[in-house]
Amino acid sequence: MQKFLQHNIVQDYLRTPSAILSSLVLVAIIFCAIFAGYITNQNPFDPLQLDLMDSQIPPVWLEYGDERFIFGTDEQGRDVLAALFYGSRLSLLVGLASVLLSCFIGIGLGLAAGFFRGTTDTVVTRLADLQMTIPGLIVALMLAGVIKSQISMEMQETVMIYVVILAIGFSDWPKYARVTRSAVMIESQEDYVLAARAMGASPWYILFKHVLPNVMRSNIVIATVGLGIAIMLEATLSFLGAGVPVSTPSLGTLIRTGSNFLFAGEWWVVFFPGLMLILTVFSINILGDWLRDAMNPKLD
Amino acid sequence: MAIKLLQRLLQSMLVLLATGFLAFLIMSFAPDPVDNIAGDYATTEDRARIRAELGYDRPFLVQYGEYMVKFVQWDLGSSLRTSEPVAELIASRAPATLELVLVSTIMTLGAGIWLGIYTGVHRRSKRTQAILTSSLLGISMPTFLLGLLAIYIGAVELGWFPASGRKAVDTWMWTSSLVSLEGWRSIFMPALTLSIFNVGLFIRLVRADVLEIRTMDYIKFARARGLPEKTINNKHVLPNAIMPVINVAALNIGVMIAFSLITESVFQWPGLGLMFIQSISFSDFPVMSAYFLLVAAIFIGLNLLADVLLSIVDPRIRRGE
Numbered sequence: 299m300q301k302f303l304q305h306n307i308v309q310d311y312l313r314t315p316s317a318i319l320s321s322l323v324l325v326a327i328i329f330c331a332i333f334a335g336y337i338t339n340q341n342p343f344d345p346l347q348l349d350l351m352d353s354q355i356p357p358v359w360l361e362y363g364d365e366r367f368i369f370g371t372d373e374q375g376r377d378v379l380a381a382l383f384y385g386s387r388l389s390l391l392v393g394l395a396s397v398l399l400s401c402f403i404g405i406g407l408g409l410a411a412g413f414f415r416g417t418t419d420t421v422v423t424r425l426a427d428l429q430m431t432i433p434g435l436i437v438a439l440m441l442a443g444v445i446k447s448q449i450s451m452e453m454q455e456t457v458m459i460y461v462v463i464l465a466i467g468f469s470d471w472p473k474y475a476r477v478t479r480s481a482v483m484i485e486s487q488e489d490y491v492l493a494a495r496a497m498g499a500s501p502w503y504i505l506f507k508h509v510l511p512n513v514m515r516s517n518i519v520i521a522t523v524g525l526g527i528a529i530m531l532e533a534t535l536s537f538l539g540a541g542v543p544v545s546t547p548s549l550g551t552l553i554r555t556g557s558n559f560l561f562a563g564e565w566w567v568v569f570f571p572g573l574m575l576i577l578t579v580f581s582i583n584i585l586g587d588w589l590r591d592a593m594n595p596k597l598d
Numbered sequence: 599m600a601i602k603l604l605q606r607l608l609q610s611m612l613v614l615l616a617t618g619f620l621a622f623l624i625m626s627f628a629p630d631p632v633d634n635i636a637g638d639y640a641t642t643e644d645r646a647r648i649r650a651e652l653g654y655d656r657p658f659l660v661q662y663g664e665y666m667v668k669f670v671q672w673d674l675g676s677s678l679r680t681s682e683p684v685a686e687l688i689a690s691r692a693p694a695t696l697e698l699v700l701v702s703t704i705m706t707l708g709a710g711i712w713l714g715i716y717t718g719v720h721r722r723s724k725r726t727q728a729i730l731t732s733s734l735l736g737i738s739m740p741t742f743l744l745g746l747l748a749i750y751i752g753a754v755e756l757g758w759f760p761a762s763g764r765k766a767v768d769t770w771m772w773t774s775s776l777v778s779l780e781g782w783r784s785i786f787m788p789a790l791t792l793s794i795f796n797v798g799l800f801i802r803l804v805r806a807d808v809l810e811i812r813t814m815d816y817i818k819f820a821r822a823r824g825l826p827e828k829t830i831n832n833k834h835v836l837p838n839a840i841m842p843v844i845n846v847a848a849l850n851i852g853v854m855i856a857f858s859l860i861t862e863s864v865f866q867w868p869g870l871g872l873m874f875i876q877s878i879s880f881s882d883f884p885v886m887s888a889y890f891l892l893v894a895a896i897f898i899g900l901n902l903l904a905d906v907l908l909s910i911v912d913p914r915i916r917r918g919e
Contacts, residue, residue: 427613428613428616431613431617431894431897431898431901432617432890432894432897433853433856433857433893435857435859435860436856436859436890436893439859439874439875439878440624440878440890443878443879443881444624444627444886446878447627447881526738530740533740533742534740534741534742534860537740537860537863538742538859538860538863538875539875539878539879540875540878540879553743553746557746560746560749560750560754561754561761563754565750568750572746572747575740575743576738576739576740576743579738580734580735580738583734583737583738584734587734
């Protein structure tokens with residue numbers, strides 16, 4: 299049965315051009331992000347490698363373009379293309395880590411609520427309800443802002459990335475908890491769980507061996523869409539100045555610093571990181587749309 | 599009915615109390631105000647006396663209770679940065695945000711309903727496909743990038759609109775951007791930016807409604823009576839498709855107020871959101887927690903209102919079915 303399902307999804311995938319295209323784009327972006335150090339000719343965040351003589355060069359196809367810098371340079375002589383790859387590395391990393399954190403908290407609490415019921419269930423549901431009343435953006439901004447004010451400037455350089463992961467991760471867990479909880483409640487009534495219980499299996503064994511694999515499907519779909527949201531949220535936080543520091547920029551930070559030069563006509567410093575961000579999130583959303591249809595889980 | 603309503607009201611109050619507790623926790627991160635008042639040469643006794651005078655020596659929960667009572671009385675403390683009362687700060691910033699949200703909601707509803715009905719009626723046309731794909735693109739586009747794009751095109755390239763700021767005129771009640779041409783020019787791009795994310799959402803919503811309504815029996819009967827397609831769409835599909843959308847739009851106002859902080863930050867629009875962003879970068883805790891609690895209260899209030907209205911309109915919900 300498992301094999302058949304896998305097979306079906308592969309078949310469906312091969313018949314959907316938009317899914318193939320978007321996953322290829324994503325693979326290319328991930329490749330560039332991982333191997334940024336090898337395919338670019340400068341590390342844009344090492345001040346020793348920057349030359350002010352190379353600053354504010356437009357993209358190569360415009361007048362005064364330089365073929366060393368295909369997408370041009372910013373006001374510090376930083377190669378926009380290289381900054382793009384290094385920036386998307388950070389964006390992807392923060393996005394993935396925060397989605398994993400949300401999944402971990404959400405699925406964990408959802409499993410507990412659905413399996414143990416009673417007080418656990420009430421507490422988890424109330425907590426999720428409480429958090430759903432406030433938009434994730436404000437929760438994340440608040441968390442990042444409060445923690446940022448409590449630590450020193452030097453610490454911010456290294457710690458802010460984890461703070462942002464924590465803030466985004468904590469702002470998005472209720473979705474996973476809700477879906478997992480209702481899925482567990484349905485699965486617990488199924489014959490195979492009752493049979494396992496009759497055979498004397500321990501609750502923990504049933505929970506992790508039987509119930510967990512069956513609630514993962516819906517969670518994978520939510521997590522795909524959640525990844526797009528997390529990357530966008532990170533970019534927004536960084537753009538608003540409550541995100542990762544300027545010394546290790548993500549796409550959002552690049553856009554924030556670049557937007558100061560928009561009025562001087564240096565559109566390329568903002569345009570390419572922006573395009574990269576849209577391309578990444580758009581591809582993830584298309585993939586998520588397809589995955590939802592293909593897996594067809596009972597999402598509420 | 600009355601009992602159900604009372605229950606719902608009680609539930610909302612509890613949620614408000616809980617968010618108030620979070621807001622109060624945030625306040626406790628602020629630097630100790632006693633340091634500020636007492637100065638460097640104060641003795642321990644002096645400090646203790648000031649602490650007692652200000653009421654900071656009382657139990658945590660008592661102070662929290664006082665904080666909530668003060669919130670209800672609209673006494674929100676004063677800003678650490680400008681020492682201005684937060685309530686006055688909010689009152690002076692609120693019109694900018696409310697006007698932005700109002701104009702943006704009208705834009706969203708207009709475009710969303712029109713395009714949603716179009717894509718629902720012409721199900722398989724090329725244009726429908728294009729509209730649906732661009733609505734997905736709209737959802738994938740971060741609001742701050744849209745804002746920058748709007749500034750580049752509308753202000754830098756074309757020069758039709760101001761790049762940032764708000765032009766407002768004093769009216770008899772508040773300072774408004776909706777009474778002068780300058781004001782309209784300044785509000786147009788921020789409102790457009792704020793609405794684009796939502797337009798995609800509303801197109802999909804209206805389209806789903808239209809598709810469902812068109813399978814109903816009364817539409818079949820109308821068609822059997824020989825009514826022209828246009829009359830069917832205008833007289834039968836449209837009114838029925840719009841009702842649920844209005845409900846969602848009302849709930850959506852809370853989301854718009856929250857997300858307006860991105861737009862306000864891009865366009866330097868002097869509303870509540872910009873106030874919140876500034877308070878974060880200056881660690882101005884009273885302003886931060888007041889905004890947090892205010893937005894939560896608006897959300898809780900709108901949810902409650904929607905539930906009450908729905909139970910009045912729909913007897914099934916009233917009877918708890």
